[in-house]
Amino acid sequence: MWRLRSTLDYGHYEAVQAFGVRGRAVGSLAADDAGARERRVATGISTVTGYVFCASIASVS
Numbered sequence: 001m002w003r004l005r006s007t008l009d010y011g012h013y014e015a016v017q018a019f020g021v022r023g024r025a026v027g028s029l030a031a032d033d034a035g036a037r038e039r040r041v042a043t044g045i046s047t048v049t050g051y052v053f054c055a056s057i058a059s060v061s
Helices: 002-017 021-060
Strands: none
Touching: none
């Protein structure tokens, strides 16, 4: 899923880039936004995993 999404984002970037310098600027902004979204998702997953881990330790002890 992640690979498909990144491929679609890259395809969008390439399509926008075809319109010239202005297209490249817009494409790089879209790529930066996609990177920020990926980081937010990764942070959210690690936070939830941490909560589950702490809850499992608390329930055992």
